[in-house]
Amino acid sequence: MVHPILVWQPQKIFYNERSGVPAQPSPSPDRAAGAQAAGPGSASPVSLTLASAPLAGEPAAGEILIPGVKGRTRRPAAKPPRHLADLPMDERRAAVAGLGQPPFRASQLSRHFFGRYTDQADEMSDLPRDSRDALTESLLPQLLTADRELVCDGGTTRKTLWHTFDGALVESVLMRYPDRVTMCVSSQAGCGMACPFCATGQAGLTRNLSTAEIVAQVVAGARLLADGEVPGGPGRVSNVVFMGMGEPLANYAAVLAAVRRLTDPVPEGMGISQRSVTVSTVGLVPAIARLAAERLSVTLAVSLHAPDDELRDTLVPVNRRWKVSEVLDAAWAYADATGRRISIEYALIRDVNDQAWRADLLGSLLAGRLVHVNLIPLNPTPGSKWTASRPEAQREFVRRLEAHGVPVTVRDTRGREIDGACGQLAASAR
Numbered sequence: 001m002v003h004p005i006l007v008w009q010p011q012k013i014f015y016n017e018r019s020g021v022p023a024q025p026s027p028s029p030d031r032a033a034g035a036q037a038a039g040p041g042s043a044s045p046v047s048l049t050l051a052s053a054p055l056a057g058e059p060a061a062g063e064i065l066i067p068g069v070k071g072r073t074r075r076p077a078a079k080p081p082r083h084l085a086d087l088p089m090d091e092r093r094a095a096v097a098g099l100g101q102p103p104f105r106a107s108q109l110s111r112h113f114f115g116r117y118t119d120q121a122d123e124m125s126d127l128p129r130d131s132r133d134a135l136t137e138s139l140l141p142q143l144l145t146a147d148r149e150l151v152c153d154g155g156t157t158r159k160t161l162w163h164t165f166d167g168a169l170v171e172s173v174l175m176r177y178p179d180r181v182t183m184c185v186s187s188q189a190g191c192g193m194a195c196p197f198c199a200t201g202q203a204g205l206t207r208n209l210s211t212a213e214i215v216a217q218v219v220a221g222a223r224l225l226a227d228g229e230v231p232g233g234p235g236r237v238s239n240v241v242f243m244g245m246g247e248p249l250a251n252y253a254a255v256l257a258a259v260r261r262l263t264d265p266v267p268e269g270m271g272i273s274q275r276s277v278t279v280s281t282v283g284l285v286p287a288i289a290r291l292a293a294e295r296l297s298v299t300l301a302v303s304l305h306a307p308d309d310e311l312r313d314t315l316v317p318v319n320r321r322w323k324v325s326e327v328l329d330a331a332w333a334y335a336d337a338t339g340r341r342i343s344i345e346y347a348l349i350r351d352v353n354d355q356a357w358r359a360d361l362l363g364s365l366l367a368g369r370l371v372h373v374n375l376i377p378l379n380p381t382p383g384s385k386w387t388a389s390r391p392e393a394q395r396e397f398v399r400r401l402e403a404h405g406v407p408v409t410v411r412d413t414r415g416r417e418i419d420g421a422c423g424q425l426a427a428s429a430r
């Protein structure tokens with residue numbers, strides 16, 4: 001049965017045979033319009049095609065799509081400028097040497113960026129004055145420009161809308177709690193996963209972010225904290241969650257390199273604990289297996305949102321390729337390989353996925369596993385029919401999961417008043 005409000009136009013999602021990750025998307029031009037126009041019962045199944053497509057981040061024919069609900073526009077693909085954070089230390093040394101500077105300047109430059117959070121030549125007094133500009137222009141180009149910053153919770157939640165060098169929009173959020181500071185970062189500009197309840201998913205994928213574009217979001221938050229601009233006094237970023245715009249594992253190489261930059265010690269990286277980094281996924285099974293083989297200590301968060309394939313096929317369209325059982329098996333293999341507890345993300349949507357029997361089904365799937373469930377009261381997107389569950393349904397969902405012995409937390413809904421859900425700020429800017 002198709003839930004009457006889960007109606008949108010069919011689309012194709014192409015998967016790469018080598019990586020298993022979706023390739024650059026072909027957003028249905030009329031999807032949003034179709035969702036408005038189509039009535040109950042008119043939904044068609046999403047068709048999935050295994051195709052030889054370029055790896056994510058390798059746009060075909062030198063072009064990327066600019067998604068839009070009305071028609072598709074193309075523009076030439078362009079790579080973000082090279083940045084020190086894109087490179088491991090040996091390549092930074094080679095790049096510095098290529099500028100006619102002694103290789104140890106790579107370490108000095110890296111300390112400024114990863115340890116002092118600056119890319120400003122005039123703040124680098126340990127570098128010879130006549131080489132500062134050349135080094136910073138070549139290796140620390142400005143990648144992100146803040147378009148808007150919205151603040152709430154007394155200044156301890158700050159959401160920034162950035163534009164990249166080519167005009168793509170991405171969001172990051174800084175959330176300061178009494179015991180930690182979490183940065184929620186985007187891994188892609190937009191997202192090709194097409195989850196119908198998500199503002200980012202409605203707009204489609206613009207492009208993958210580079211490693212340095214991801215890292216720069218965290219460095220920007222770290223700079224604010226170090227400068228004492230976030231209430232609570234000077235501090236540091238303690239946690240990073242890849243839960244902003246995009247499907248992180250669809251931009252695997254850049255995300256993995258970003259995890260290394262964030263967690264390697266200064267000057268190689270920022271020195272954040274791997275255990276304080278969370279990578280989320282909608283369930284790209286081959287990429288989960290690949291991540292498990294990296295033997296990192298990062299937490300894997302699986303955005304499940306439904307325990308049964310019938311509903312998940314519609315809420316998370318990639319489920320038509322990898323079913324709930326396959327996704328959970330991959331998650332348990334990840335837990336076995338890393339010893340890390342799996343985080344199951346479940347957006348509670350009123351009368352869609354919040355029924356008591358679904359809580360019981362979810363509980364039976366997770367019982368006895370190294371797992372924790374994060375229930376997320378849905379932050380509705382403007383004009384959407386989707387809304388958060390009633391409090392009594394939420395309480396019953398929690399009770400039933402706990403009755404199965406499954407640890408569960410209802411997530412803090414910070415940022416609602418500043419378009420806190422992923423993609424809402426970018427959507428309103430568009």
Ligand code: SF4
Pocket residue numbers: 191192193194195198199200201202244245246247282422
């Ligand atoms: S919920 Fe996550 S994976 Fe789904 S469309 Fe939104 S950003 Fe993409």
